[in-house]
Amino acid sequence: MDCRPGCGACCIAQSISSPIPGMPNGKPAGVRCVQLDENNLCLLYGDPRRPQVCIDFQAMPDVCGSSREEAMRLLAEMERETAPQADDRRPTTDDE
């Protein structure tokens, strides 16, 4: 599917771990990227400083849904499902 111009859900709802100009530590989920303009368009589009993860992101119905609101909800769900859990920590021999 084609990206919805002016959506920007993926630039807000999901976390990005790679550095973004103006956000050197990336961004947490739910935080608006500083490079997203008032029309929800990327200020770095075509700029070599745009993070590779942003370049690689492909709009898909499973992720983007049929509206910006649905995309925000789906992306937030994905973030929750993929977030590290406290009980994922396995004991090591040092813990025993």
Ligand code: SF4
């Ligand atoms: S750098 Fe551009 S594409 Fe990447 S999250 Fe920010 S606004 Fe979106």
